[in-house]
Amino acid sequence: MSNKPDFNFSFQIIHWQKAHGRHDFPWQNTRDPYAIWLSEIMLQQTRVATVIPYYQRFLQCYPDIKSLSLASLDDVLALWSGLGYYSRGRNLHKSADLIVKNHGGKFPSESNSIKKLPGIGRSTAAAIQVFAFGKHHAILDGNVKRILTRYFGAKGYLGEKKLDTLLWKKAEELLPENKVNGDIEAYSQGLMDLGSTICTRNKPKCAVCPIHLKCAALQKNKVGEFPAARPRKLLLVKETTMLMIIRRKEILLERRPSKGIWGGLWCLPEMPVNEDISLYCYQKFGLKIKQLAHMPSVEHSFTHFKLRIYPKSMLADSKNLATNKGEQEWIPLFRVLELGIPAPVRILLNLNFINE
Template sequence: MSTFANTLILWQIQHGRHDLPWQGTNDPYAIWVAEIMLQQTQVMTVIPYYQRFMEAFPDIEYLAKAPVDDALALWSGLGYYSRGRNLHKAACLMAEHYQSRFPRHAAEIQQLPGIGRSTAAAIAAFAYGERCAILDGNVKRVFARYFGIIGYPGEKKTEALLWQKAEELLPQAGVKQQMAAYTQALMDLGATVCTRHQPKCLSCPLQPNCVAFAENRVASLPTPRPRKPLPSKETTFLIMIDQDKILLEKRPSPGIWGGLWCLPERQIDNNNQTYCTQSMEIDALPLTDLPPLDHTFTHFKLRIHTQLLQVINRSHKKTDNEIWLTIDNALQLALPAPVRKILLKTDFQQPLLAH
């Protein structure tokens, strides 16, 4: 085994994480759910979502048989909702084509929706001991510092070099447990020691051979993404209240918040009190404007204005993409985080609502 791999494995045994709820299993389904949730999301945020999700959907068959709305409801607030939709889609494919069994090799796992090269490798290493390299954001940071690699890791040339290093440093084939321990060690080192800010270099087992540490370049590596100012957008959500119920609309998929239930997104026209939806016309009187809410996506910033309206008259057509619910029932659905925050902060006990 390489000195690099052996050093990391020994370190992980003594100092790594061993009590996370998805550890201690070689069930590829449980590992898969965790790895998808952990993409771009902190461990402590993921843990309660993971536990609730696994309780509701303990295996591929349970998830595949459930409506996608049920899966998204448990994903609500976790963000990056395409992950939840792809998780459900992949479960349906495995139920149909694999008899609800998980594929056994990284190359095959990577063909499932929402699973890239690094995630497929992590699942295969943890579940089957397959010898394959991972390269998530934390691991890119470890390698960039260890080898002193200059260049933004998201650029193709830099990423290709990092993949080359990841492949070269793998433990030798033959012992399945080594792959799981090595893979976990890389993840743990990047998450707890070789962190983005204030890395604990004096506690790092790789420090003696780390180029960035030797050359005092830890703070400048990995090379940050070329900065571009995020564009700003604005929109208006309407809380239309009819007695004790509000209107929610399902967002089209794909797209921002695709498949989630959202407040109607409309421009306010003070000269026209009739609002058209997919299936009905609604007459409503404006009550009050709520404070704006700012929400940041990966590629833009969104300022959300919200107006409370009292429904005077509406048709009562029922469609699959529109629903009238009480606030308590609405909060049980798959809602975007800003919509959930708006509903939780809004005072619905105003005298005018008895109109």
């Protein structure tokens, strides 16, 4: 690595952010740690344009920590529905409860207390401290990792422990030395903006980058090689059958266990592929089914595997369920999308019933 940390890095980022960065997101121009925390959690793994309407709806329903802590998890997950990575919604809800219990409903300002809240890692904790409290902490989200890997010409792929350790060290060293009011916010926002708009994963716009004069990857004319590609792992494919059981404009849904994939969400009943559907429905629900139809399969990607779903639609002979433990319910089709349901199930329902 040829580049050494220097004062100019933060100076360039701050000035670039003030002139060319983004200033009008709904979570900017506030010091409310709750609003900032919410935006940081929603922005994990999700694009800004997708987040904005969810963020606005969420704040309208739950304008502060107390109102979130009083909400039911069902209602929170319903608001989260379609945003994905539902553990984020569950963790927000749990954290609000912890903040009320342990901090009198006031969002903590100290690193250790923030990091103890579920779903908040080192970079998210730092971002909250920067934007809500003006504290000098280094952020290192995926975008910033990409910038620093290129700037220093650092070897390794994102997520690799050795590279991560190095990048945290560099991120700390590069923090602005002058603790001028507002600079740490502009600096941190500048890194996020640079990663989103200039130093993008593909086709970075190096000619207009404020740090291009010292960028090691650019100097070597090897921008495309940084960061290195993650070693490829073959994604496991899992298969499941999802049952769309209808009875008089109502559909049978099951609530998922609180732990695991789609925890706490309402989902179509699932069964192993290749089993007899009529027998399964009779044995599990006590329902006789008719007009069984096989719909086209859909695929949904998770981080570590792909789920191939075989949807089947059918009519049930009655609404009486043999084993109703409160986790299965007949839901009117007109209100099914108001519940917290996973994205592929939402797609299936939309495709097959909602527009009828």
